[in-house]
Amino acid sequence: MASFAILAAHLLAVTDISPVELLPSGQWHVEYAKSSCIISRPFGAKPNTTLFGLKPAPNSDVVTILVIQPSPKGRGVGGIADVRLSSGLVPAPAYFSSVTTNGVRVTTINLPRTALDGLAKGDSIAIDAAKVVNVLLAPTSFDKALKALNDCESDLLTSWGFDKAAQAEIATPPKGTLQGLVRNDDYPDKAIDANASGSVGFRLKIEADGSIGACDVLESSGNRDLDGTTCAVMKKRAHYQPAMGHDGKPRWTYTFGRVTWMLEY
Template sequence: MGEFLKSVGAACAFVAALAGGVASARDKAPLVLEPTSQWHLDYADDSCRMVRIFGEGDNKSVFLIERYEPGDSFFLLVAGEPLKASRYADAALRFGPGGHEWEGPIQPANFGEYSPAVMANGMFLVTPPGFHKKGKEKDSDLEKEEEEEAQPPDVFGQRISPEQEAVISWLEVRRERRRPVRLELGSMEKPMAAMRQCTDELLTHWGIDLEAHRGLSRAATPATDYTRWVRSSDYPVGLIHQGAQGIVQFRLSVGADGQPTQCHIQKSTRPEGFDKAVCKALMRRARFEPALDADGQPIASYWRNTVHFIMP
């Protein structure tokens, strides 16, 4: 059962050694795809999504980033025929020039008319200061992913400057022995500024004091081991029998006393049974050291994370 469930933080990413096939793709000139649409920003109740289309015909591909709170990290999806590779092939993603790099195993996925899709959680345009890898640990109830951990930000959730974002102008994707694909994004300064405006508005919709949070002396912090709040035993039995898997993005409202007051599902692949299992477990087990404002006074805040329900 320990392999059924994996919990990944908002600033975490899956990391694994690349197979030789991906490395060999570096020697091939990339397929360069120019944008064929404008940026489209979707202001949802619990997330901010930015999408742009690249290439034409058989090379038509989509680039998507999504954020669920203010900060530097985001969920990334790139999908299209040029990314086709063997099932469960490794992938490598690199923003440039001089941006963040990610590599790891990719499970096959589709995104509407676009297939296949490469997805990564906890991505950055630029590697934040203090970003480092933690070693992998395991326990009987929950297998922890290798995590990427960063120092607390100077400004609430943000360490990467607009000047650094402005330099980033492309994303390169490598899969197995396939030809690398490069998306010519253009300067990311204005798109990321629009994304920040959207995530700031999210907090106000949630009833969070945005200005007080910009000056937090401490964010809401788990008081116990958060990797044990949702356990393999919480995997709905009926969904195990169906072989169902799912990803649940959630947010907990946290009171000034450190107690969770409400569980919100921000994004879920469903079935709905996963959503109910996550919230039931979190409201029963989650406990926090409350957020503190600039004067060190406890204030209402939130904490968010992702749960992956994965069959072995």
């Protein structure tokens, strides 16, 4: 019988092996997409290049690290990663999930957005995610990459209908977490029968009272039941402290989230 894990429910210990030190092998790249902004940079020589990226959620205190490496097929895993900046250990649990598809392993790690400040001021980041990632990266010119990322995020919110004038009115972003909202028994029976897994990226409209006014899937898992269940759960259970304007009044806004559904046997 299949069992399943959602997000990072299957905890694995970090390793004690020294990380592989990798230097940049290309320039920073900014990707403008309808769902999010990504900055990325390759590290190490081909054919074993590691792609390091950052994918923050607009108006969120969470940023997702992406580590993409060549890899044969392997099972999906999740747990808590050890993430260290040159300025020190990230002061929060860094949950990760890792899946292999089409010859590459994609590992995502969620960090508090405040960690970006430490990375911008430092000169290295070490990532140890169980046995799937163990690297030490030295991303130079990170401050310039972050500036480009911020510009991209502003343009993204504008494309969603939250124009720059409305953005300028926000003094503090909404506060809340999606961690733990999706439960094991939420996994749709049809998706289990179809052996379906994957990540769902979704946009949430956070109303001025903190409720969820709309949920739209922008990055499909490829399975309709997983996509639909994700938004149904978010609209039912998610709640935020709303964004606040400079006048002290609550404002509606958007944010972006992601849920990874994994089947294990």
